[in-house]
Amino acid sequence: MDIGPIWRAMLRNKSGFVLIALQIAVTLTIIVNAFGIIQERSGRVARDSGIDEANTFAFASVLFTDYEREQRKTLIDEDLDLIRNVPGVINAVASNSFPLRQGGWSMGVALEPGNQGPESVGTAIYFVDEHGAETFDVDIIDGKNFTPGQVAWSIENDNTWPAYGIITEALGKEMWPDETGSYVGKTMFINDTDPVNIVGVVDTLQAPWESWTGVERSMLVPQRRPSEFVRYIVRAEPGMRDRLMPEIEAMLAASNKDRIIRDMTTMDEVRKLAYVGDAALIKILSFVVLLLTIITSLGIVGLASFNVSRRTRQIGIRRALGATKPAIVRYFLIENSIVSAIGLVVGSALAIGLNIVMVEAFSLEPLAWYVIPAGVIALWAVGQLAVADPARRASNISPAIATRSS
Amino acid sequence: MLKMTNVSKIYRTDTVETHALRGFSLTVEEGEFVSVTGPSGSGKTTFLNIAGLLEELTSGNYEIDGRDISSLNDKERSRVRNEKIGFIFQSFNLIPELNVYDNVDVPLRYRGFDAKERERRIMGCLERVGLASRPTHFPAQLSGGQQQRVAIARALAGEPRFLLADEPTGNLDTHMADSVLDLLAEINEAGTTIIMVTHELTLADRANRNLFVRDGHIHDGPPELHFATAANA
Ligand SMILES: Nc1ncnc2c1ncn2[C@@H]1O[C@H](COP(=O)(O)OP(=O)(O)OP(=O)(O)O)[C@@H](O)[C@H]1O
Ligand SMILES: [Mg+2]
Numbered sequence: 221m222d223i224g225p226i227w228r229a230m231l232r233n234k235s236g237f238v239l240i241a242l243q244i245a246v247t248l249t250i251i252v253n254a255f256g257i258i259q260e261r262s263g264r265v266a267r268d269s270g271i272d273e274a275n276t277f278a279f280a281s282v283l284f285t286d287y288e289r290e291q292r293k294t295l296i297d298e299d300l301d302l303i304r305n306v307p308g309v310i311n312a313v314a315s316n317s318f319p320l321r322q323g324g325w326s327m328g329v330a331l332e333p334g335n336q337g338p339e340s341v342g343t344a345i346y347f348v349d350e351h352g353a354e355t356f357d358v359d360i361i362d363g364k365n366f367t368p369g370q371v372a373w374s375i376e377n378d379n380t381w382p383a384y385g386i387i388t389e390a391l392g393k394e395m396w397p398d399e400t401g402s403y404v405g406k407t408m409f410i411n412d413t414d415p416v417n418i419v420g421v422v423d424t425l426q427a428p429w430e431s432w433t434g435v436e437r438s439m440l441v442p443q444r445r446p447s448e449f450v451r452y453i454v455r456a457e458p459g460m461r462d463r464l465m466p467e468i469e470a471m472l473a474a475s476n477k478d479r480i481i482r483d484m485t486t487m488d489e490v491r492k493l494a495y496v497g498d499a500a501l502i503k504i505l506s507f508v509v510l511l512l513t514i515i516t517s518l519g520i521v522g523l524a525s526f527n528v529s530r531r532t533r534q535i536g537i538r539r540a541l542g543a544t545k546p547a548i549v550r551y552f553l554i555e556n557s558i559v560s561a562i563g564l565v566v567g568s569a570l571a572i573g574l575n576i577v578m579v580e581a582f583s584l585e586p587l588a589w590y591v592i593p594a595g596v597i598a599l600w601a602v603g604q605l606a607v608a609d610p611a612r613r614a615s616n617i618s619p620a621i622a623t624r625s626s
Numbered sequence: 627m628l629k630m631t632n633v634s635k636i637y638r639t640d641t642v643e644t645h646a647l648r649g650f651s652l653t654v655e656e657g658e659f660v661s662v663t664g665p666s667g668s669g670k671t672t673f674l675n676i677a678g679l680l681e682e683l684t685s686g687n688y689e690i691d692g693r694d695i696s697s698l699n700d701k702e703r704s705r706v707r708n709e710k711i712g713f714i715f716q717s718f719n720l721i722p723e724l725n726v727y728d729n730v731d732v733p734l735r736y737r738g739f740d741a742k743e744r745e746r747r748i749m750g751c752l753e754r755v756g757l758a759s760r761p762t763h764f765p766a767q768l769s770g771g772q773q774q775r776v777a778i779a780r781a782l783a784g785e786p787r788f789l790l791a792d793e794p795t796g797n798l799d800t801h802m803a804d805s806v807l808d809l810l811a812e813i814n815e816a817g818t819t820i821i822m823v824t825h826e827l828t829l830a831d832r833a834n835r836n837l838f839v840r841d842g843h844i845h846d847g848p849p850e851l852h853f854a855t856a857a858n859a
Contacts, residue, residue, distance in 0.1 A: 222735060229723035232764075537719045540680055541780070542708020542736040544701050619680045619707070622719055623671050623792050 226554050236523050237559050244563025244599060247516045249570040252595040253578060254505040256587045261498045267435075269319035270388075270424035272357035273487040275310075275456045277465055278318060283448040285478035292446040293373060295476060302475060303452065303468055304351075308460035313355040314450050316347050317428045319438075320487070320494040324428035329439075331395065333413040341394050343387070344427030344438040352440050353386070355455045356425060360386070363404035363420035370419070371442040381414035382443045388425050390436035392418075430494045461486065516599070517606040520559075524552060524610035528617075535614050536621025545615035552611035553604055560603045564596045571595070628654040628677060628788065628819075633686035634842075635672050646672040648842035649686065654821065656787075659814040661830035662823045664839030670823045671792055673839060677821060678711050678790045679703045691787075708736050712781030712818075714791040718773040720765040720780075726752065727761035730780045737784055751779035755809060771802030778809060782818075789813065791822040795829060807832055 230237050281299060283292070296314055303312040317324035325347075328340035346352065349371045353360060363386070370384045385408075392403035399406075407415045416439075427438045456464050469481050492499075528535070535548055543551075575587050635647040646669045654660055654677075662670050675681040676688065679695065688695045690710065698706065713719075720729050727748055734744040752758045755775035765773055774794060781789055791810070795803035807829055814820050824830050838845045 225724060225728045225731065225735070228725075228728060229721075232723040533719070534721045534723075537721065538732060538736075539704070540678070540707060540713050541733040542704050542784075544704040544736075546701075547704075547736060620675050622713065622715055623675055623680060 223554060226551060227558060230555065230558065240519055240523050241559050241563035243516050243519050244560055245567035245570055247512045248564055248567030248595050248599055249574055251509045251512055252571045252587060252591050253574050254509050255591055256575065258502050258505050260585050261502050265495045265498050268424050269426045270356065270358055271319055271487060272455055273491060275458055275461050276453065276487045277461055277485060278451060278453045279484040280482055281450045281452060281472065281479050282482060283479045289376060289446055296446060296450055299472060302471060303454060306464065306468060308457050308464055310455045310457055311351050311354040312452060312454040313348050313351045314452055315352065316451060318453050319426040319428060320430055320490045321428040322494060327410055329408045329410050331408060333409045342434050343391050345441055346438060347441050347443045347445055349444055355453055357455060358422040358425050360420045361423050362402055365420060366442040371444065373444045373446060379411065381411045381416065382441050383415065383417055384419050384442050385416040386420035386422060386440040387418055388422055388436060388438050391439060392421055394437060513602060517602050520556065520603050520606035521610060524607040528610045528614040532617055533621055535617045536619050539619035540622040548615040549611040552607045552614060556603045556607040560600045564599060568592050568596065627656055627691055629689040631687040633676065633683050633688060635676060636684045645842050650844040652844055654819060656819055657817055658819055658835050659833045660821045660835045660837060661833035662821065662837045662839060663830050668839045669842045670839050673844065674790050674792050674821065674823055678713060679707050708733055709784060710787050712784065712786035712789045714777050714781050714794045716793040716796040718777045720773055720776055722765050725762050725764050726757060726776050729776055730783050733780065733784045747783045751783045755779045770798050771805065774798060774806055782813065787819060789818050789820045793823055793825065
């Protein structure tokens, strides 16, 4: 059976087909753009934070008794000593923040000393000792880790910035875009005039703010800070995390009763919290995609069923004139392909248009080249599946209808 | 040649069994013009549907050109309908969404002819029924007589050996009925075997063989005879 007469017959009975074609067009427009957003968000969620999330947890130790600066240093040293000696702990560090935490410390760094102008580059700061790299599970791909001698306690009323830093590759690239060799040994300026010598480069260590465009830029700074509020990050051996969390909490609570241990949290929970908005958006949009597809396929089933009953007689006549059952099925499949083709061509144009608008309005990524073709194929297949059953029913109409009803 | 032996047809519904045809035997020879008459509900349409492979028989044997039909599957039955049999119906049964040309085209496409061959046949048949000037008209734009002529053109386009007609003039006035019957007679002259169900004895008279159906039994002989015997009984 050829397209010609099927098409001409459709022209005599347009309204239903026009509505379905429109529905298909709108569905394609929305689902491919929704899919584009899902894809983008999934890509964000899938980014590597750099740390060993599955085996890492964090908590805070908060003093509620007045301690001298030296007492606070001693307590931190004691705490870290205790934690690092617990079997199953790979390493631990006291730091101001960690990736995905949504709060942290940022600084501007520049190539020249002096007032930080617009050319200065923002970076997240993690204050650590020489155990920071192993606790955060970062690979030092160039240069070396801090030596114990490079790590120092901060000094009261002295804001001079530590002279050493380990930076992420992304930060290096932002500072020296044309550098093809090593960033190690280079100097940059922070705090207006304080020089920082780069001693090492790590591949990935995200800033605490997942939605920041500079999320891949961070720097480990070899300074220890004896505050009343100390954040500990602990990396456990695989499988040990859940056992160590209560164990270490109890141990520290017992070791010093002038402080409380709180905010005990796994990195998995931290990640969940950081991406809760993205996860919700992905869920909602997936649901929209599914719902629209179902509604459209129901529309197609409805129109096809209506057409089968409307054409009962003509189908019997066609059978009497020599149509085989597969020929009747084919008629409906071709008819649906024609409606789909129109809807999908219009829908593709609308989808591209909507994408251009969204890219400009919400600075989204443009759709990947294959998303629209994939949507077209998927909706075409949905249409064919949707007419399959009505078409099969049509093919079972008896040719005797031609003589029996009048 | 159509050869039916001991053919019966029983319709079964939940509550009743209708014996529409009760074991008859019949042979229709090549080139015959057969009329079928009989009271309403006697089984005329059932007989025609079985002869035209629109329905399956309940028991008995049916051969077309020496080939046993009961062993054919649905696809093969469709093919026999398409190639050997043309149908004309009381209510014309044109497809309303298709114009005259496309209506006549329907069986030819199922046959698989190429566009050139189809056009040759369509225009030839429309010529033959006197409608060559209206290929783009739609059924609703034609009179009943014209619609039936299109249906005849459609039935003839595949050059079938058998033309089965169920009250082809039932929906036409006498004038149009006569002209349709002239056309059928002409087609029969040209060699096509015709079996025509009709209510009207004057039309039945124009056939060269008359069958009479009553209570699912088929009898040979002129209808007047049967009406007479029925009246005498
Ligand atoms: N699909 C069916 N199911 C059940 N019974 C049927 C069916 N088709 C026909 N019958 C019955 O079979 C019998 C013969 O019907 P048929 O249509 O062959 O009669 P007919 O001679 O053509 O009548 P008419 O002159 O009114 O067209 C009738 O009793 C009819 O009710
Ligand atoms: Mg009848």
